[in-house]
C-alpha cells in the first residue's frame with residue numbers, strides 16, 4: 001500500500017524488536033497499543049550530488065518530506081478503515097526534544113533506527129540509513145499501528161571496516177562513526193541565504209559515501 005502511494009521501499013517490524021529503544025523514544029511512548037511499526041522511504045536521484053549548489057537538493061528534500069507525510073496520513077486512513085488504529089510519524093521536524101546548549105534535536109521517534117529495525121537497511125558511520133538498492137539516498141516516513149503485521153527480515157550488512165571516508169571528510173569533524181555532533185554540523189548545515197531561503201549548507205557525508213551512487 002505504501003508503494004502504491006508513492007514510496008520506493010517499505011519495511012515492517014513487530015514491536016518486540018524495539019526492546020533496546022531509548023526511554024522516551026520507544027514507539028510505545030508515542031502510542032501505548034503499538035504492535036507494528038511500518039517504515040517507508042522515498043529515494044532521490046544521485047544526479048543532485050553533481051550540482052554545484054545545494055538548492056536543488058533542498059528542493060527535493062522539502063518536497064519528499066511532504067510526500068512522505070502525505071503517505072503516512074493516507075496509510076493511517078487505510079489502516080483505520082480496516083478496523084485498526086494507526087499514528088503517522090512526521091518525516092522531519094518538529095522536535096519536541098531540543099537541547100539548546102548542544103543544539104541537539106530529536107524527532108518523536110528516530111526514523112533511521114525504525115528503518116533499520118524494519119529491515120530497510122543499516123546505519124552507516126555517517127549516521128545515515130543505507131539501503132541495498134538506493135544506498136543512502138532515502139528519506140523516510142513511518143506509521144505505527146495496533147495491527148499485527150508480518151515483519152520483514154533484518155539486513156545484516158554494515159560499513160566496510162576499513163572505510164572512514166565520511167568521518168575524514170566532514171569539515172566540522174562532527175562524526176565519530178556512531179553519532180553526529182549536531183551542534184557542529186548545524187553550524188555549517190543550517191544555512192539561510194541572504195535572500196531568506198533555507199538551504200542545506202553541507203551534505204558531504206552523504207554524497208562522498210560509496211553508497212551514495214549505487
Ligand code: SF4
Nearest residue numbers: 170174185202204205
Ligand atoms: S552534513 Fe556536513 S557538517 Fe554535517 S556531519 Fe555531514 S559532513 Fe559533517
Ligand code: SF4
Nearest residue numbers: 124125159163166209
Ligand atoms: S563513507 Fe564508508 S564508513 Fe562512511 S557511511 Fe559510507 S561506507 Fe560507511
